[in-house]
Amino acid sequence: MATSDRQARTLALAHALSAAERGLAVIPLSRRKLPALRSPHRADPARPPCHGECGRFGHGVHDASTDPGRVRALFAAAPWATGYGIACGLPPHQLIGVDLDTKPGTDSRAALHALAVRHRFTIPETVVVLTPSGGRHLWLTGPPDVAVPNSASRLAPGIDIRGAGGYLVGPGSRGTRGTYTTAPGTAHLGPAPCPPALLHLLLPPPPRPARAPSAAGGASLVHFVRTAHEGERNARLFWAACRAWEQGMGMALAGALLDAALDTGLPEPEARATLGSAARRVGGGG
Incomplete structure (x- = not known):
């Protein structure tokens, strides 16, 4: 390692220890401003991701510490480090x-x-x-x-x-x-x-609050399905079920929509399959 690099490492450790004394948690960095220590899980990624629970170094900002002994150990493990990061x-x-x-x-x-x-x-x-x-x-x-x-x-x-x-x-x-x-x-x-x-x-x-289900809206969706003619029954049921899930009424309206579809003559297995497809499409479940 060149003399300038040794000096840079010595200065980086000294500055890092000074920052740690002021309550700033630090990690060693390479010249490219990246954490100097590679992940110990790079060959076999941890599932779920490890944030240092394994006890080894190499977890990026999760290694950051204000403890002088740990800071020295981090830099000793990365003798090429010429900088430090502050978490x-x-x-x-x-x-x-x-x-x-x-x-x-x-x-x-x-x-x-x-x-x-x-x-x-x-x-x-x-x-x-x-x-x-x-x-x-x-x-x-x-x-x-x-x-x-x-x-x-x-x-x-x-x-x-x-x-x-x-x-x-x-x-x-x-x-x-x-x-x-x-x-x-x-x-x-x-x-x-x-x-x-x-x-x-x-x-x-902040997340937008979900719209409160509308009783009138639910009734109109059921009516939309019940008045379907042959050739459009399945499409109307799917559309109405999707709108019901989007408005937070999917579970509550499922029975009424099924009954309305059956009233039009749609076979029950087909109607149930369509309702399930709409629930999955919008994210309401199975």
Whole structure:
């Protein structure tokens, strides 16, 4: 290993231990900014996926630790590591990383400013890490009971978010394009709380509530099947059953739809098969 690489590894370990002392869980990274240790399950993937329960190293961000002994052991197992990653979403900081990239044709800093103006929030003074490619990582903290997901350009082009299950490349790390450094005037700062308006943008929208079943709608579906003529009975039954499952009335209307289909002369085995097909098609079950 070249002298420069040995120096990079020594510095990376020193910076990682310093971060761990501040409560930031770390892992060793390769020059390509990837976890330095390969999965122990790569030849025989664990089912269900192992997140370190096996006791071995090589589970990416799940290996991250603030314990100095474990950090040293991780780096000893990866002597080629020239950087370190800081796990996001873990206590006590619940770190959230706002990655302002430098992709061609995008101005991520201007995009973040536009979002701040539109949604009326201000980015507080916080830790800022400068990347070798000219990008910036803003360190923010979130509430302990909120898991911010990782995303790429969802907020705006060139803005990636590092949340639960993700990591940020720590300052002092050396990659293929150079060294990550703390921006002047921010090294003494701690990660600042994420503004509530920005935090709201980072979270996925709440699931839409299911529409309440309509009694009138159910009656109309049954009538639609009962008034079918020969040659259209099966198609009408299938269509009505699909609408019933979509509206949350599949189980409740199954008997009435079957009776209506039988009234039209549709053979019972065929009618039951059609109802089953509609249930499977929409996801209602067998």
